[in-house]
Amino acid sequence: MTRSRPAVPMILAFLTFMASAAGAEDAPKDNITAVRDENGRYYTADDVPTFKIAEDGTVDWLTYSGFRRYHSECHVCHGPEGEGSSYAPALKTSAINMDYYDFVDVVTNGRKKVNAAENSVMPAFGENVNVMCYLDDIYVYLKARGADALPRGRPAKKEAKSDAIKEAETACLGHE
Ligand code: HEC
Numbered sequence: 001m002t003r004s005r006p007a008v009p010m011i012l013a014f015l016t017f018m019a020s021a022a023g024a025e026d027a028p029k030d031n032i033t034a035v036r037d038e039n040g041r042y043y044t045a046d047d048v049p050t051f052k053i054a055e056d057g058t059v060d061w062l063t064y065s066g067f068r069r070y071h072s073e074c075h076v077c078h079g080p081e082g083e084g085s086s087y088a089p090a091l092k093t094s095a096i097n098m099d100y101y102d103f104v105d106v107v108t109n110g111r112k113k114v115n116a117a118e119n120s121v122m123p124a125f126g127e128n129v130n131v132m133c134y135l136d137d138i139y140v141y142l143k144a145r146g147a148d149a150l151p152r153g154r155p156a157k158k159e160a161k162s163d164a165i166k167e168a169e170t171a172c173l174g175h176e
Pocket of ligand 1: 121
């Protein structure tokens with residue numbers, strides 16, 4: 001009896017390993033797939049905001065809102081639909097390739113490349129509530145475009161705006 005004891009933890013360890021391997025398959029660890037929904041906001045396994053688009057084309061609220069905010073604040077330089085322009089990069093590609101926190105940092109603090117060959121200025125939006133209160137919206141919209149999950153144009157069908165999203169917006173804009 002004493003001799004067989006060490007075998008039990010070995011089997012348990014093996015079963016635990018198998019179970020976690022199967023779990024990892026269920027929840028992809030990439031930077032695009034939504035694995036969690038928090039009151040109408042979607043997140044990846046790494047807790048980075050992302051989009052959620054149903055098979056019938058219904059988009060999450062942030063993606064819809066991001067389409068509108070992008071076209072009022074960013075498209076003048078970055079081109080319609082996140083496609084880029086001769087002046088500024090295609091943000092649908094940036095949203096896929098850049099780290100989320102780097103993306104937030106550039107929008108908040110701006111970035112400049114000014115030298116003999118270039119005069120490229122990304123303004124700082126840190127003081128602009130019409131951008132900062134909708135930064136995740138803009139980011140997930142661009143990510144959906146970059147992942148080819150969302151066609152051009154205003155999304156036709158959208159999820160309802162949740163109470164949590166409404167409350168966060170009101171608090172961020174500084175209204176009563
Ligand atoms: C006045 C023009 C202008 C506007 C408006 C503007 N941008 Fe930019 N943005 C630029 C330029 C130019 C660059 C490239 C800067 C550089 O070369 O470092 C840039 C770069 C960026 C980058 C880095 C991209 C990368 O791949 O490195 C992000 C992210 C970005 N902008 C987000 C935004 C968002 C979001 C908005 C709207 C809220 C916005 N920008 C509005 C001009 C603009």
